[in-house]
Amino acid sequence: SKAEGAVFAAAILPRLHACSPGASATVYENMKVGATSTSLSAVKSAFEKNLICMGMTGDDVGGVYDIDAGAFFLGAAPMNENKTSGGVNILGIVLGSVLGGVALIAMFGFVYMMKREKSGNPMFKNPDEVIA
16 A cells, blocks of 8 residues: 555655665656656566665565465566576676776786895896896
8 A cells, every 4th residue: 555655665765865866866866755656667677776775685575466466566576586686796796806906906906026026036037127
């Protein structure tokens, strides 16, 4: 019902606003008492884009079930049933690990070169100089 939606929105809006003021405005405009219309897709999208920031996953969120039809309303199934839940981002983890490793190796190489420079034995010597 609209009243339940308005109460839920009032409870969650501060948390959502901390993640995205724009998303909280979208939810407020669609769920406030006296709203002339409600866009399920806009409200759902506003929440889904901020789940991680709010410390939640798609598995924590339910859906809107139509008891008469015996199914979820169109576009209102739980995220894990819609396959829209991101889950673990393997590509992000792999790329982050690889780039972090490359940065760490580069940092150690830089420190090693600086140490050799200070000891008087630079890694890169001028080829025109005569080495005694």
